Amino acid sequence: MKYLLLICAEESVEVSPEQADPEPWIEETERRGVRLDGHRLCPVSDATTVRAGLVTQGPFAETKEQIAGFDIIECTDLDEAIEIALKHPVASFGSIEVRPFWPE
């Protein structure tokens, strides 16, 4: 079985670096061979959403919308990422949030 872990937190809640440090967890899960991939994301203010063929800033998922899937894409810039997202069938009736990975 494969599972997706969605890591959620309030951006305004401050925690100590030790408390938020994922390294020990990553080491353990990799040692057990259960973690395939994962990445920290940039804050929501860096997100761009496409909806009904339009580009909007911010996350803005409707409260009734649920996450239905995910794709990781590698593009030269945001314009290309938006173009790819707009071609996804869900972009016409739902929304697709384009959120950059945290810079390496």
Place this chain on the structure above:
Amino acid sequence: MSGADVTRVVEEAFREEWGRLVATLIRLTGDWDLAEECAQDAFAQALARWPRDGVPRRPGAWLTTAARNRALDRLRRGTTEVARLRSVAAMPAGPDPEPVEEDHVPDDRLRLMFTCCHPALPLEAQVALTLRTLAGLTTAEIAAAFMVPETTMAQRLVRAKRKIRNAGIPYRVPPARLLAERTAGVLGVLYVLFTEGYSASGGPSPARPELTAEAIRLARVLAGLMPGEPEAQGLLALMLLQDSRRAARFDAAGDIVTLEFQDRAKWDHDEIEEGLRLLDDALACRRPGPYQVQAAIAACHATALDPDDTDWPQIAGLYAQLARLTPSPVIELNRAVAVAMADGPLAGLRLVDELRAGGALAGHHLLAATRADLLRRLGRTADAAQAYEEALALAPTDAERRYLARRRDETG
């Protein structure tokens, strides 16, 4: 040259060169903060050295060199990869090299405009970023212009720059398939800037001329950089034609003077002439767009010798064209006003009542105010008085409430 004269020359150079300097430094270093700091530093050096050494023959080249050297210093001291350092070192315009024809150097300001106005950035951030990087306004000045605390504005700018970096918003003029849509975005930001200054939606003064002046300056740059884009010329024409009424729009008490009662001798006839010339050039391209049509409407008013001389049938036709290009109930309302002037209040009222039945402008004071005015002209005073009350309850500003109350009292 006296110290005051040199200061004036530096200020002039700042308005002329700031945007170009920042735009080029961003392209070469990829670092927006570094670009702004080095540009700022170049002007500080000019202020210190020009009074002593004299104003250089080509101030733009001098400033570019100063900014480039500062950027090189900063990058050398930091841990920067060789490629970036090399690109800055190769930046053109030494102290006085072979004269470079301006039009041979591709202008980075156009890239900067498109990046600042990228649709992935919030509109308010697009506006702020444009004022900071292209016009060189300080964060404090932008905060004051939009009446938000300086810390709020600083954070808005920091967030926008971070998103450009993190989300990978490209620094370029968009490719052909995106150009039309993105150009509309840039024009929209400049027009927001202009209308914010023109109508001053909040605050004590009814208009903020420093914002309209910046908007006109930037629209002039854009029109110069996109000579094949008639909408860019159209936008500049529209701004000039609207701005030409600046001195006649408010009375001594700060109350609105509507177009029909304005003293037309107070209109800026140089601006009108320039606006008309630009509009003619744009229309000759035969690619109409919403800014050209709005400029054409403004031109109808600007060329009327007095209110009775206004070509209302032409204006009504232009509003119909505008509604086809960008459908909106507010444009339909304006069309109704023009139709009332061209064909009589009854024809206008019919359109207004259609709009009212449609409900798209429910709660909008201008719908009620227009209806009141048409009813008054038809002699239906009781209906008119009721419509004025409705409009008064909805009007957002004091100046508008005073105007409507005056009209209501005259109707009784």
